[in-house]
Amino acid sequence: MEKAIYLDNANVTRVADEVLDTMLTYYREKFGVPGGEFGHIYEEEAGEALWKAREAVARKINARPEEIVFTSGVTEGNNLAIKGVAEYMGRKDKVKIVTSRIERKCIMKSAEYLRNRGHDIEFVGVDAYGFVDSEALQKASAGASLISVQHVNQEIGTVQDIKEIGDIAEDVGAIFHTDATHSFLKEKIDVERMNIDIMTLSGHVIHAPLGSGALFVREGVKMEPLFHGDHKEFGKRAGHPNIPAIMGFAKAIELMKEDDIKRMMDMRDLLIKALLNIDDSILNGPKGEERVCDNVNVSFKGVEGEAILMLASAEGLIIRTGSACFSPELRYSYVLKAIGRSAEEANSSTRLTLSRYTTVEELRKGVEILENSIERLRSISPIYRKVAR
Amino acid sequence: MEKAIYLDNANVTRVADEVLDTMLTYYREKFGVPGGEFGHIYEEEAGEALWKAREAVARKINARPEEIVFTSGVTEGNNLAIKGVAEYMGRKDKVKIVTSRIERKCIMKSAEYLRNRGHDIEFVGVDAYGFVDSEALQKASAGASLISVQHVNQEIGTVQDIKEIGDIAEDVGAIFHTDATHSFLKEKIDVERMNIDIMTLSGHVIHAPLGSGALFVREGVKMEPLFHGDHKEFGKRAGHPNIPAIMGFAKAIELMKEDDIKRMMDMRDLLIKALLNIDDSILNGPKGEERVCDNVNVSFKGVEGEAILMLASAEGLIIRTGSACFSPELRYSYVLKAIGRSAEEANSSTRLTLSRYTTVEELRKGVEILENSIERLRSISPIYRKVAR
Numbered sequence: 092m093e094k095a096i097y098l099d100n101a102n103v104t105r106v107a108d109e110v111l112d113t114m115l116t117y118y119r120e121k122f123g124v125p126g127g128e129f130g131h132i133y134e135e136e137a138g139e140a141l142w143k144a145r146e147a148v149a150r151k152i153n154a155r156p157e158e159i160v161f162t163s164g165v166t167e168g169n170n171l172a173i174k175g176v177a178e179y180m181g182r183k184d185k186v187k188i189v190t191s192r193i194e195r196k197c198i199m200k201s202a203e204y205l206r207n208r209g210h211d212i213e214f215v216g217v218d219a220y221g222f223v224d225s226e227a228l229q230k231a232s233a234g235a236s237l238i239s240v241q242h243v244n245q246e247i248g249t250v251q252d253i254k255e256i257g258d259i260a261e262d263v264g265a266i267f268h269t270d271a272t273h274s275f276l277k278e279k280i281d282v283e284r285m286n287i288d289i290m291t292l293s294g295h296v297i298h299a300p301l302g303s304g305a306l307f308v309r310e311g312v313k314m315e316p317l318f319h320g321d322h323k324e325f326g327k328r329a330g331h332p333n334i335p336a337i338m339g340f341a342k343a344i345e346l347m348k349e350d351d352i353k354r355m356m357d358m359r360d361l362l363i364k365a366l367l368n369i370d371d372s373i374l375n376g377p378k379g380e381e382r383v384c385d386n387v388n389v390s391f392k393g394v395e396g397e398a399i400l401m402l403a404s405a406e407g408l409i410i411r412t413g414s415a416c417f418s419p420e421l422r423y424s425y426v427l428k429a430i431g432r433s434a435e436e437a438n439s440s441t442r443l444t445l446s447r448y449t450t451v452e453e454l455r456k457g458v459e460i461l462e463n464s465i466e467r468l469r470s471i472s473p474i475y476r477k478v479a480r
Numbered sequence: 481m482e483k484a485i486y487l488d489n490a491n492v493t494r495v496a497d498e499v500l501d502t503m504l505t506y507y508r509e510k511f512g513v514p515g516g517e518f519g520h521i522y523e524e525e526a527g528e529a530l531w532k533a534r535e536a537v538a539r540k541i542n543a544r545p546e547e548i549v550f551t552s553g554v555t556e557g558n559n560l561a562i563k564g565v566a567e568y569m570g571r572k573d574k575v576k577i578v579t580s581r582i583e584r585k586c587i588m589k590s591a592e593y594l595r596n597r598g599h600d601i602e603f604v605g606v607d608a609y610g611f612v613d614s615e616a617l618q619k620a621s622a623g624a625s626l627i628s629v630q631h632v633n634q635e636i637g638t639v640q641d642i643k644e645i646g647d648i649a650e651d652v653g654a655i656f657h658t659d660a661t662h663s664f665l666k667e668k669i670d671v672e673r674m675n676i677d678i679m680t681l682s683g684h685v686i687h688a689p690l691g692s693g694a695l696f697v698r699e700g701v702k703m704e705p706l707f708h709g710d711h712k713e714f715g716k717r718a719g720h721p722n723i724p725a726i727m728g729f730a731k732a733i734e735l736m737k738e739d740d741i742k743r744m745m746d747m748r749d750l751l752i753k754a755l756l757n758i759d760d761s762i763l764n765g766p767k768g769e770e771r772v773c774d775n776v777n778v779s780f781k782g783v784e785g786e787a788i789l790m791l792a793s794a795e796g797l798i799i800r801t802g803s804a805c806f807s808p809e810l811r812y813s814y815v816l817k818a819i820g821r822s823a824e825e826a827n828s829s830t831r832l833t834l835s836r837y838t839t840v841e842e843l844r845k846g847v848e849i850l851e852n853s854i855e856r857l858r859s860i861s862p863i864y865r866k867v868a869r
Binding site: 100101105335 | 490494511571585590596691704707719720
């Protein structure tokens with residue numbers, strides 16, 4: 092495992108050394124918990140650190156520190172956002188919520204839960220590249236209280252036109268939530284310009300620890316907390332703030348530079364080009380600026396994704412697939428299904444995730460391993476016959 | 481701050497060095513996330529570690545590993561427990577929930593939320609030492625779907641007779657939840673013998689990190705998740721498990737020894753004796769075996785808790801108070817109110833928390849600082865007149 096090339100999620104979930112150092116400082120030296128009830132004055136130090144972390148998040152998205160609610164990450168954030176709004180607005184009557192067919196599972200399942208509670212949920216489809224059909228969205232949004240559409244897709248990297256969706260939400264007077272887990276620090280975000288009311292951020296994909304994240308909640312937007320209890324986080328999230336994780340999150344934000352993003356974009360394009368050079372391959376999701384910098388997803392006709400994974404990992408390359416065999420529900424990726432991929436195409440998909448730490452040398456080796464694995468698998472495949480080009 | 485004597489919550493919330501070492505191993509070397517959808521085989525290593533952590537928790541409470549759901553701590557655990565059960569059982573009709581007047585705020589506020597949703601909530605009172613009135617509990621429990629009573633109180637350390645409450649729950653066919661945050665590893669817990677169906681555990685009071693904790697959920701007990709999404713944690717809590725925090729939690733469990741508890745009990749008794757030796761002092765909560773090993777809470781007539789805190793901290797002793805001045809809501813401790821303390825008595829209360837790291841020497845110095853602070857404050861108090869004994 093030592094020398095493996097991680098082009099799977101571990102590439103982004105791995106915590107940066109500088110972040111760990113920051114966390115250790117708060118574990119070992121500055122271990123106060125701010126604003127504990129009946130608590131002591133030395134906790135002010137922790138309170139000040141917490142405020143600085145709020146400012147660091149707010150600055151990146153053109154928000155104010157008091158609009159930042161720290162959470163344990165994307166799952167909590169997305170649950171709080173859509174259930175929090177629905178349960179607050181829906182105390183007396185059902186509410187209408189519009190979302191897309193390619194959101195993260197925590198949005199999909201929260202929406203299903205709300206539907207089972209009598210609310211009206213509409214899922215809007217996407218085109219062959221994963222872009223939300225804006226006409227369908229506009230139509231569905233009539234009478235909606237909440238629109239929730241992600242900024243960047245978790246599997247195929249599609250970058251939605253968030254400003255356009257924000258404008259639709261504003262037109263119908265709906266609250267607009269976006270899950271920006273995969274765009275934060277990687278795409279420009281301006282909550283004012285984009286009319287975003289609530290936005291989910293997560294530390295686990297920017298080299299900050301699991302258990303860190305934030306929800307932007309525009310001043311005046313009301314929601315029921317997911318964690319009831321004390322008045323922490325402006326009454327929106329009870330419980331001791333996880334200071335070491337939060338300070339690590341803030342450090343991770345500081346560490347990501349524009350040059351890193353630029354380099355990842357170049358590597359993404361290089362990788363896509365190399366993989367599409369392999370026979371009978373198709374790119375899942377868009378190219379260029381319409382795709383986030385760290386995501387590549389390619390299907391290889393006639394081979395099974397899990398077979399590629401196994402073979403590649405034996406050679407030291409760690410990647411992912413949208414194949415049903417790796418899903419606990421034994422269903423292939425609903426994202427790939429939504430963009431019109433067949434079961435066969437989805438089962439032959441591979442997902443590669445880049446990070447600030449990825450090198451061109453790793454990519455070169457990775458492509459070589461993939462090429463060899465696919466050639467070998469196709470040579471023994473009873474179904475693969477090279478398609479004339 | 482360096483040489484301060486922490487007899488406040490920081491004494492227990494501070495993370496053990498051995499726990500940090502364990503966490504760092506999982507951050508730096510074993511950074512796989514188990515069971516990621518469409519994920520890779522090397523994640524099995526993380527999956528195995530996670531299972532061992534489940535076993536470590538289960539062993540301590542006579543449960544099975546598959547009954548352990550890892551959470552981010554007490555606030556999430558208590559919210560999941562009571563809202564999860566109420567929302568599952570209450571899909572069609574209102575449910576009745578019985579709890580006590582001295583539960584943690586996350587229980588109190590979750591209960592209030594459920595009451596606002598039309599459910600029937602009854603709060604049972606406690607006696608002068610914080611013990612739940614078992615006759616009143618029995619009476620209130622008729623027709624209850626859920627009974628939630630804490631094992632140990634967070635402010636005055638009262639250890640409830642959980643077996644008796646579990647038996648009442650069984651008699652009426654109610655699900656029994658207990659918040660064991662302050663008893664875990666400190667009091668004997670046997671979920672079978674005590675008829676416990678759901679139990680909240682938290683890492684932040686046993687030298688494990690904030691963001692770690694677990695919920696015991698007896699096999700067959702149904703609840704709505706608080707985090708909807710993937711099928712992690714047996715479908716009861718979606719989202720990537722926070723492996724470093726969980727492994728730190730398991731390590732903290734391993735570190736706590738029976739001798740530590742015994743030593744804390746002795747120190748607790750020593751401290752109570754020394755503080756009651758100060759004129760016009762009253763102990764809040766019970767003595768001896770009926771009180772948890774790490775909690776001391778004493779009121780000093782004629783002085784304000786926050787004044788004691790200020791003066792003591794200037795001398796290097798960090799403690800807490802149940803005074804209204806340190807509460808964001810400017811109300812004095814509802815726990816002290818529930819045991820019949822007047823506002824004056826509550827405002828003059830001090831809370832001291834012991835830990836495995838506390839030394840007798842620290843206690844001796846701490847008592848000296850307290851004695852001096854109280855004497856000084858009383859000497860300038862316009863209201864304090866020594867009461868004849």
